[in-house]
Amino acid sequence: MTTGTRAVADELQEILLNHEKDRTQLLPILVDINKYFGHIDSNAIIEVSRYTGVPIGEIHGVITFYSFLGQKKRGRFVIRLCRTISCDIAGKDQIVRVLEKELGIHFGETTDDGVFSLEYTNCIGMCDNPPAMLINDKVYGGLTPERVVDILDSFKLSEYQDMFGYGGVE
Amino acid sequence: MKNEKKKILFGEFVTGAGLARALEMGAGKVVDEVKASKLRGRGGAGFPTGLKWELTAKQESDEKFVICNADEGEPGTFKDRLLLMEQPEKILEGMAIAGFAIGAARGFVYLRGEYIYLRKILEDAIVSMTERNFLGKNIQDSDFSFDVEIFLGAGAYVCGEEFALISSMNGYRGEPRNKPPYPSEVGFRDKPTVVNNVETLCYVPYIVTKGSEWFKEHGTQASTGTKLFSVSGDVKHPGVYELELGITVNQLLTEVSGEGAKSVQVGGASGLNVAEKDFDKPICFEGLPPGGSIIVFNHKRDMLHVLKNFMEFFVEESCGQCTPCREGNYRLLEGVKMLEKGECSVRYLKELEALCDVMKDSAKCGLGQTSPNAFLSIVENFKTEILYR
Ligand SMILES: Cc1cc2nc3c(=O)[nH]c(=O)nc-3n(C[C@H](O)[C@H](O)[C@H](O)COP(=O)(O)O)c2cc1C
Ligand code: SF4
Numbered sequence A: 001m002t003t004g005t006r007a008v009a010d011e012l013q014e015i016l017l018n019h020e021k022d023r024t025q026l027l028p029i030l031v032d033i034n035k036y037f038g039h040i041d042s043n044a045i046i047e048v049s050r051y052t053g054v055p056i057g058e059i060h061g062v063i064t065f066y067s068f069l070g071q072k073k074r075g076r077f078v079i080r081l082c083r084t085i086s087c088d089i090a091g092k093d094q095i096v097r098v099l100e101k102e103l104g105i106h107f108g109e110t111t112d113d114g115v116f117s118l119e120y121t122n123c124i125g126m127c128d129n130p131p132a133m134l135i136n137d138k139v140y141g142g143l144t145p146e147r148v149v150d151i152l153d154s155f156k157l158s159e160y161q162d163m164f165g166y167g168g169v170e
Numbered sequence B: 001m002k003n004e005k006k007k008i009l010f011g012e013f014v015t016g017a018g019l020a021r022a023l024e025m026g027a028g029k030v031v032d033e034v035k036a037s038k039l040r041g042r043g044g045a046g047f048p049t050g051l052k053w054e055l056t057a058k059q060e061s062d063e064k065f066v067i068c069n070a071d072e073g074e075p076g077t078f079k080d081r082l083l084l085m086e087q088p089e090k091i092l093e094g095m096a097i098a099g100f101a102i103g104a105a106r107g108f109v110y111l112r113g114e115y116i117y118l119r120k121i122l123e124d125a126i127v128s129m130t131e132r133n134f135l136g137k138n139i140q141d142s143d144f145s146f147d148v149e150i151f152l153g154a155g156a157y158v159c160g161e162e163f164a165l166i167s168s169m170n171g172y173r174g175e176p177r178n179k180p181p182y183p184s185e186v187g188f189r190d191k192p193t194v195v196n197n198v199e200t201l202c203y204v205p206y207i208v209t210k211g212s213e214w215f216k217e218h219g220t221q222a223s224t225g226t227k228l229f230s231v232s233g234d235v236k237h238p239g240v241y242e243l244e245l246g247i248t249v250n251q252l253l254t255e256v257s258g259e260g261a262k263s264v265q266v267g268g269a270s271g272l273n274v275a276e277k278d279f280d281k282p283i284c285f286e287g288l289p290p291g292g293s294i295i296v297f298n299h300k301r302d303m304l305h306v307l308k309n310f311m312e313f314f315v316e317e318s319c320g321q322c323t324p325c326r327e328g329n330y331r332l333l334e335g336v337k338m339l340e341k342g343e344c345s346v347r348y349l350k351e352l353e354a355l356c357d358v359m360k361d362s363a364k365c366g367l368g369q370t371s372p373n374a375f376l377s378i379v380e381n382f383k384t385e386i387l388y389r
């Protein structure tokens, strides 16, 4: 979905209007757009530039700086598995295999239906309960293969499709 | 909290008592008391908090800011998560006292994007504190007003560095810059700004109510107070422990049931790897780095694998602005991969150690200056284990 279509453009404007026209609002704006649309496309960048007065090139620079922001569409649910040492020595590799098998994709990929993306992340501050991962805004620690499967099942689309802005099955 | 001995932060606390006392004392006296306590920053660098406040208080400006650094990203650190979760009011009160001391009317919590699930807790605490007039306009009928907002990060370890954090808030790439000027002069919106770690701010209400002398009863002469330690890895009871600064690695291991350790990473990836022979050394500003991250490794662990994990972290998180850090960490990781294959000669290892010294001296920020520590200390401690395998 591009942010160029009319309904989407309205939603984009609404996000912009929630923020002051000020450079210090650039990151909060980008975070909101990224969360709502799953990415920040070139049309959105133009609109953000228009609104904040920050040059397009600099907005690109800011987006590429942060691992949570992206210009490429991610899945509706982004799974970020911690690969830092305390999770690593607590069995992270096994969790990698479960996730890849269950979703049929590798890390760095998104499922064909656009529902799940698999990514690595660095320490997420859950080292006392490893291995740990984030799925969108939620954190899960003490992962075991069974627990991972249960968690994935709980993310059945039907229950969650309204929770995120660009909802509905595509 | 794992240890039952409640020392400071997890002891008794009445919201607002510190703030009320501060308002009675007046801004100057608050700064003096914090200075006298010799409280030093708990975010890693250990700068004296009172001095930082004094420098910022002195600045003439129509606007000043207080920023609570909740970007906690050092591998193995999660004590701020616990404070944010369980003690958000104490953090906000510490911020308000800082604001009163330096003459700021606005504060921000820079919350790492990974901790977005804590935002609601903080928001609720802000609302509740405002309702009770511990935040907001004319706090407790004084002429001091102070509001707090949350600023969300988006996944970048280096944004925990204070200059990077401020750039990020100002709408630029979160890159560190050369100093001076310091944030106390040019910070958020180019105005004088105090940046303090979550934990640092939490000690403040106690210091103003119980006094600097009481605070100094804890810790050592140069490292006063207690410290939250985030303990993980091969221990029976991982978790957050509040312990005296100056505790030795051995004492700490006993406290957390981590006996029989092969080595302990003290201070996170950018800290030091400590082997058994040095377990009697103290953790404090004049000793082993007191960042608070404690990762314990047992005798089954392959230390080269550990080192590789740390170097991958730094290669990934380097902002790439300066060559010693961008290229240096990459070369060190390459060296680790050569070691893995048994292809790194003693001579080349010496070259890499020399490269580490260059990085320490010439990298622009703490990331590049401290990332060689893991390499140097693990190589030093486990040379026979990792060479020619
Ligand atoms: C790469 C890097 C990452 C840092 N990350 C953090 C962090 O996550 N939290 C923090 O409080 N300080 C962090 N710091 C230290 C800050 O630059 C700054 O010294 C600190 O926030 C000041 O607060 P304090 O004096 O209360 O410790 C980091 C420094 C560097 C070089
Ligand atoms: S030392 Fe590394 S992280 Fe710091 S400014 Fe240089 S490249 Fe960026």
Ligand code: FES
Pocket (backbone or CB within 6 Å): A082, A083, A084, A085, A086, A087, A088, A122, A123, A124, A125, A126, A127, A130, A132, B075, B076, B077
């Ligand atoms: S190492 Fe995985 S959460 Fe810290």
